[in-house]
Structures are given as structure tokens and as C-alpha cells.
Amino acid sequence: MILVDKIGKTYRTHRKAPGLWGSIRSLVTREWLDKVAVQDVSFKVNAGEILGLVGANGAGKTTLIKMLSGIIHPDSGGARVLGFTPWERGIEFRRQISLIMGQKAQLWWDLPAADCFLLLREIYQIDGKTYQRTLDELVSVLDVSALLHIPVRNLSLGERMKMELIAALLHSPKVIFLDEPTIGLDIMAQRSMRSFILEYCQRHKPAIILTSHYMEDIEELCPNIVILRAGRLVYSGALEGIRAQLSHTKIVTIHTDSTSAVPNRRWESGTLVESASGLLRFKVEREKLRHFMNEVLSIVEAHDVSIEEADISDTIAALMKGKAQPV
Amino acid sequence: MTSPRAVAQIMSIELRNKLSYRADLLIEIGCTLFARAYLSFVVWQAVFQQTGTNTIAGYSQTELLVYFVLAAFIFDLNSINLGFISEDIYRGLLSKYLIMPINYQFYKIISWLGRSLVQFLPLGAALILFLVFGNSQDTSRMTVFSLLVGIFVCLLGNVLNVILYSTVEFLGFWSDKVWSLSIGLHLLVYFAGGIMIPLGALPYSIGEVFRYLPLYLMVGFPTEVILGHVHGLALIRGLLAMLAWFVLLQTLSRAVWRRGLQMYGGVGI
Numbered sequence: 371m372i373l374v375d376k377i378g379k380t381y382r383t384h385r386k387a388p389g390l391w392g393s394i395r396s397l398v399t400r401e402w403l404d405k406v407a408v409q410d411v412s413f414k415v416n417a418g419e420i421l422g423l424v425g426a427n428g429a430g431k432t433t434l435i436k437m438l439s440g441i442i443h444p445d446s447g448g449a450r451v452l453g454f455t456p457w458e459r460g461i462e463f464r465r466q467i468s469l470i471m472g473q474k475a476q477l478w479w480d481l482p483a484a485d486c487f488l489l490l491r492e493i494y495q496i497d498g499k500t501y502q503r504t505l506d507e508l509v510s511v512l513d514v515s516a517l518l519h520i521p522v523r524n525l526s527l528g529e530r531m532k533m534e535l536i537a538a539l540l541h542s543p544k545v546i547f548l549d550e551p552t553i554g555l556d557i558m559a560q561r562s563m564r565s566f567i568l569e570y571c572q573r574h575k576p577a578i579i580l581t582s583h584y585m586e587d588i589e590e591l592c593p594n595i596v597i598l599r600a601g602r603l604v605y606s607g608a609l610e611g612i613r614a615q616l617s618h619t620k621i622v623t624i625h626t627d628s629t630s631a632v633p634n635r636r637w638e639s640g641t642l643v644e645s646a647s648g649l650l651r652f653k654v655e656r657e658k659l660r661h662f663m664n665e666v667l668s669i670v671e672a673h674d675v676s677i678e679e680a681d682i683s684d685t686i687a688a689l690m691k692g693k694a695q696p697v
Numbered sequence: 698m699t700s701p702r703a704v705a706q707i708m709s710i711e712l713r714n715k716l717s718y719r720a721d722l723l724i725e726i727g728c729t730l731f732a733r734a735y736l737s738f739v740v741w742q743a744v745f746q747q748t749g750t751n752t753i754a755g756y757s758q759t760e761l762l763v764y765f766v767l768a769a770f771i772f773d774l775n776s777i778n779l780g781f782i783s784e785d786i787y788r789g790l791l792s793k794y795l796i797m798p799i800n801y802q803f804y805k806i807i808s809w810l811g812r813s814l815v816q817f818l819p820l821g822a823a824l825i826l827f828l829v830f831g832n833s834q835d836t837s838r839m840t841v842f843s844l845l846v847g848i849f850v851c852l853l854g855n856v857l858n859v860i861l862y863s864t865v866e867f868l869g870f871w872s873d874k875v876w877s878l879s880i881g882l883h884l885l886v887y888f889a890g891g892i893m894i895p896l897g898a899l900p901y902s903i904g905e906v907f908r909y910l911p912l913y914l915m916v917g918f919p920t921e922v923i924l925g926h927v928h929g930l931a932l933i934r935g936l937l938a939m940l941a942w943f944v945l946l947q948t949l950s951r952a953v954w955r956r957g958l959q960m961y962g963g964v965g966i
């Protein structure tokens with residue numbers, strides 16, 4: 371469904387020195403600034419699959435989505451979406467995709483959602499029966515029938531996001547791009563958004579690419595993830611792949627007063643990952659746990675000890691920041 | 698490509714949008730109409746008295762008064778809000794249209810026409826009034842036929858106008874400051890569009906050049922057609938000139954669009 375092959379994008383902007391003088395100077399000479407946003411990224415997504423796109427701010431997630439939805443042209447590599455080259459923007463291609471941006475309203479601001487939907491119905495040429503059936507279904511699942519006739523600008527963020535969802539799904543797209551669909555939503559709304567996406571995907575089998583800064587979104591929705599760091603791909607594969615690596619690692623936290631002497635020590639069976647006042651945190655392989663506990667307790671005077679599974683979001687964060695090696 | 702129903706839907710939305718401010722709209726139209734009629738009356742009264750002529754460029758005093766009001770009105774009809782495309786580019790709103798199966802420029806033209814359709818209604822009403830009550834002078838040449846053809850030409854001029862502006866506005870892909878160009882174009886139309894006075898009253902050579910520029914074809918030409926001063930060959934020549942400009946400008950704007958789209962960064966998301 372979606373095939374991305376060594377795609378890359380460099381933005382070119384002109385740089386302006388701050389202040390009035392800078393503005394005047396920029397009239398005469400323009401300094402161009404090249405910004406590599408995405409470089410050499412490849413992956414693929416099948417029908418019925420949700421791929422999680424993870425990365426720090428500015429890592430290139432939105433840029434990648436803009437290329438795959440045909441909004442911008444890449445300057446190296448290629449991609450096929452539903453067999454089309456996205457940035458050629460064929461009508462058939464556009465008829466079958468959808469893009470939801472959590473940060474940006476796409477509906478017509480002055481119109482009630484119901485009018486927006488009617489307009490979309492004509493733009494996408496959805497036949498009357500299908501339109502009514504899809505709309506009724508979405509409206510009832512998302513529980514927004516009371517809000518349909520209120521101008522979009524008067525809706526709350528969460529209410530508007532539901533309308534955006536409906537607008538994006540009316541034409542039953544085969545490929546859906548979700549760029550931070552849960553941003554700014556409260557915890558309940560995030561949960562219901564997640565379960566909606568999951569159910570929708572199981573029922574209609576579109577290919578979905580989702581970005582989010584909330585780990586819950588990724589963990590619950592995305593069996594496969596791609597991690598970007600400064601435009602480059604650092605991990606592509608199953609979320610389980612990261613989890614499996616972690617399953618034989620434990621995190622040991624020791625509460626103690628005597629942290630000062632510890633950091634310099636070479637530990638035989640574990641690695642110190644964090645040392646704060648009154649607290650030491652170690653990463654330990656499961657088989658060495660007993661040995662490690664003996665070692666650490668003989669040296670440190672502990673008030674309290676806790677042993678936990680390593681957290682997947684920590685590992686992903688480490689990959690995003692570049693502290694960990696690609697798995 | 699776009700279904701007639703989609704076109705109707707887009708137009709009706711713009712129409713409703715515009716109508717939701719109908720009180721403002723009526724006041725605005727009423728006031729400007731009155732102010733212009735008064736101004737024009739005073740000016741022409743003075744001119745005709747001073748010079749002692751009966752006609753200027755084939756227009757009687759009453760006709761010139763109507764000419765000025767009508768031309769100014771059509772000029773308004775053609776006044777695009779500055780940045781109607783470049784703003785979309787600058788703020789990244791264009792992205793939302795790019796992923797829809799619709800031609801963006803076409804969408805813009807349709808919604809523009811939907812908006813100006815509201816203004817056609819009072820125009821039609823005023824002209825019919827003039828036709829019925831103001832036509833007693835033997836000099837007036839306006840007829841029902843010239844009125845209908847004229848309004849049609851006016852509509853064509855409107856389309857030509859949107860295409861002209863969108864070509865300029867597409868330069869927004871390269872520069873943030875396209876509005877200054879749009880203002881320039883606006884002033885140019887004011888200058889060479891035959892708004893104050895029919896082209897025939899200008900020095901012959903200048904008038905003949907302006908006659909074939911889109912600026913005049915959009916404003917002065919429909920005005921003269923409505924008033925019954927353009928017939929037969931002149932009418933056909935004008936329409937052909939419009940067609941030629943239409944083809945030329947549309948080709949140009951498509952080219953600019955295609956180049957520009959490659960530069961587009963989809964800012965704001």
C-alpha cells in the first residue's frame with residue numbers, strides 16, 4: 371500500500387538577520403539556508419496496518435507525511451502510495467487518501483460541520499446512500515449529532531477533532547495519515563480517539579501512518595514503528611522487537627543516602643543509568659539479577675529497593691536522542 | 698472533473714457567507730452608489746456647462762453619470778480581496794486543498810464568482826430601473842438586449858479578472874509580499890480600465906491600446922456594452938480579445954502554478 375524508498379527532503383529558506391537592519395539588508399542580498407529535514411528513509415506499510423512514526427520535535431515526521439500525501443515534492447528517492455506517486459497528485463490518488471492534522475483545522479471555519487460534510491460529499495463525489503450510511507455511522511460512534519449545526523469555529527478542540535475525523539473518513543479512504551491526532555485532547559478523549567482508530571482500522575482495513583508524542587498512542591495502536599532522528603531512520607520494525615530486547619532487562623532502583631561514593635565504581639553485573647540525590651537506578655540483565663543484588667547491597671546502604679520491567683518509552687526516547695544504538 | 702453539483706455547493710456556501718452580512722452589504726452598496734452618483738453629477742454638470750457641448754465621446758450627460766456609477770460598480774465587483782491565494786500559500790492553508798480531488802484554482806474562481814453573484818443582483822435591479830424610468834432621453838441607447846449581453850460580458854470579465862489576479866497571486870510561492878503586486882494591478886485597472894471616463898474620450902492612440910488590455914475588457918467594456926455603445930463588429934472584437942487573454946493568462950497561470958508547487962513547503966504543520 372505504502373512503499374517508501376530512500377526518500378529525502380531538504381528545505382530551502384532564506385535567512386533573515388533580526389531587526390530592521392536585517393530586514394533591509396535581506397532586500398538586497400539573500401542568504402539561503404538549507405535544512406535537511408528527511409534523509410534516506412525507507413519502509414513500507416500494508417493494508418490494515420497502523421505504522422507509528424516516532425521522533426523528537428523537528429525529526430521530520432510531518433515532512434515525511436507531507437511528501438506521502440503529495441503536498442510537497444521530495445528531492446531524492448521515491449515513494450508509491452496505492453500504486454501512485456503521491457506528488458504527481460493524480461485525481462484517483464487524492465480520492466483515496468486522507469490527512470488529519472491535530473495542529474491545524476482543515477474544516478471550513480465559518481460553516482457548521484454539516485455543511486462542510488455536504489461540500490466534501492460533492493468534492494469526493496460520494497453517492498447519496500453511501501454518504502448517508504457512512505455519516506450516520508460515524509456520527510453515532512463519535513456521538514456528535516448535537517453539534518452538527520454549530521459553526522466549526524465555535525466547537526471545542528476535542529469536538530472539532532471528532533468532526534475532522536468524520537470529514538476525513540467520509541470518502542472511505544484506503545490510506546490515512548494521522549499527524550498527532552490526539553494532541554491537546556484530555557485523557558478521556560485520547561482514550562476514545564485511540565479505541566475509535568483501532569476499531570475503524572480493524573473494520574475497514576486502511577493503511578495508516580500515525581505520529582504522536584504520546585507513548586500510549588504508539589503502544590496501543592502501532593504494531594510496527596519507525597523511529598526518526600534528525601531526519602534519518604534509526605529503527606524500523608516491530609514494537610515487539612524493542613520489547614523483546616527489553617524483556618530480559620530489569621530496572622533496579624535503590625533509595626539511599628550514600629550516593630556520593632558510588633558513581634565511580636565499576637559494577638560487575640549491572641549498569642548505572644541514573645544517579646540523583648537519594649536515588650540510584652541500574653539496568654540489569656535478568657540472569658545476573660541475584661548476583662547484582664548481592665553486589666549492590668553489600669556496598670550501598672539502602673532504605674528501599676524496587677525492581678521493575680524496563681520501560682519501552684525510555685528505550686524509544688533513548689533511540690530518538692541517539693544515546694542507544696539501533697536495535 | 699468537478700461536478701456541477703460541487704460547483705453549485707461551493708457557490709451557495711460563499712453566497713450564504715456573504716448574505717449573512719446582508720445589512721452591511723446593503724448599506725455599503727447604497728452609500729457608495731449615492732456618493733458616486735452625486736460626485737459624478739457635480740463633475741459632469743460643471744464640465745458640460747463650461748464647454749457647452751451636448752456629448753462627450755458619444756455620451757450624453759446623463760449617460761456619463763450612469764457610466765461612472767456603473768463602471769465603478771463593476772470595478773468593485775472585480776476587486777479581489779488581496780491575498781486571496783497568496784495568503785493561503787503563506788499560511789499553509791493551501792495544503793488542505795492539495796489533498797482534495799479538486800482543482801484549487803477552479804475552486805477559488807468558483808467561490809469568487811459565488812461571492813460576486815450577490816452583487817450582480819442589485820446591479821440588475823438598478824439597471825432595469827434605469828431602463829424603465831431613466832430612458833426617456835432620446836440620446837440613451839440602452840436596451841433590454843444590450844443589458845443582457847452586457848451582464849454576460851461582465852461575468853466573463855469577472856472570470857478573466859480572477860485568472861489575472863490568480864496568476865499574480867501564485868507568485869506567492871516565491872515571495873511573501875505579493876500583496877504589493879496585487880495593489881499595483883488594482884491601481885492599473887483603475888487607471889487603464891476606463892472607470893472615470895469612456896476610452897473614447899482619451900487621446901485616440903492611447904484609447905486604442907487600452908481597448909485590448911484585460912484591464913479595460915474587465916470593467917469599461919462591459920459598462921459600454923450595457924449602455925448600448927458597443928455593437929456588431931466592436932462587440933465581437935472585444936469578445937475575441939477576451940478569449941485570447943483568457944487562453945494566454947490561463948496558460949501562464951498554470952505554468953506558474955506548476956513551478957510554484959515544486960517550491961511549496963507546506964508551512965504551518
Ligand SMILES: Nc1ncnc2c1ncn2[C@@H]1O[C@H](COP(=O)(O)OP(=O)(O)OP(=O)(O)O)[C@@H](O)[C@H]1O
Nearest residue numbers: 381383407426427428429430431432433962963964
Ligand atoms: N516549510 C518549511 N521550511 C523550512 N524548514 C522547514 C519547513 N517545515 C519544516 N522545516 C524544518 O524541517 C525539520 C523537520 O520538520 P517537521 O515538521 O517534519 O518535524 P516533526 O518531526 O513533524 O516535528 P514535530 O514533532 O515538532 O511536529 C525541522 O527542523 C523544521 O525546522
Ligand SMILES: [Mg+2]
Nearest residue numbers: 431432549966
Ligand atoms: Mg510535526
